[in-house]
Amino acid sequence: MARSTPPRVLTVAGSDSGGGAGIQADLKTMLALGVHGMSVVAAVTAQNSVGVQGYWELPAEAVRAQLDSVLTDIGAQAIKTGMLASAALVETVSEVLADVDAPVVVDPVGVSKHGDSLLAADAVGAVRTALLPVATVVTPNLWEVEQLTGVKVVDESGLREAAEAVWALGPQWVLVKGGHLPGEPVDLLFDGTREHRFSAPRHDNLHTHGTGCTLASAIAAHLALGQDVLGAVGLAKEYVTGAIEGGFPLGSGIGPVDHAWRWRG
8 A cells, every 4th residue: 555755854953862852852743743753963962851961063074964865865844953053063054954945943052951051152153144044933032032132031022122133133934932931921923024922821840841842843843734834833832832731750850841742631
């Protein structure tokens, strides 16, 4: 019996040895949402529920070779980037993605859930000038907004200014994540003219490791499934909100969100 091939989504990111974030979270999200996930490993981390004990980036030629292997043979209906670690890797990935005819979701990972830096200081400029201009959607949290633009958001009224500052760096759409603000979490999606706000209940759950990776991967998955950006973000927010509610303890620190929450009932 002939089988149809599901939509394909490629993640370019770091490996999380604890399984809660990074490429592991990306591939779990993609499976849960019905697309075929593929991966380019850009860095390897040693991490667990209490923090990141170390990371090692791969050589640029190894990352480029992985990209070429997947894109020249299998192809992708959407691409998601996460931890890229260094300026050399940011520039390598950006150069390849500039020639790819597929939506690109950029999670501009700069720091881990535990506050550990995951991006070299000299790579921030490369993210601004090389990576963001190839992004269909970029999904910064408030710390990443400040890192990229200098804009500090202290309440919901500052989300629009933050989105405008990131959008000026070149992406088509910006989703500023406001979950670290007090009150009910609100994210703002902006395309240079229009804004859309997404609210969700705040779940009293410590175990939220992998939230950002999961959201960006869910957006990419829904884009690959044929949604427009607005629809993809709305469905991704619904998925990640359920995953946060289902987050479970793992180890002695912060556990992961539950990528399989829909299957567990």
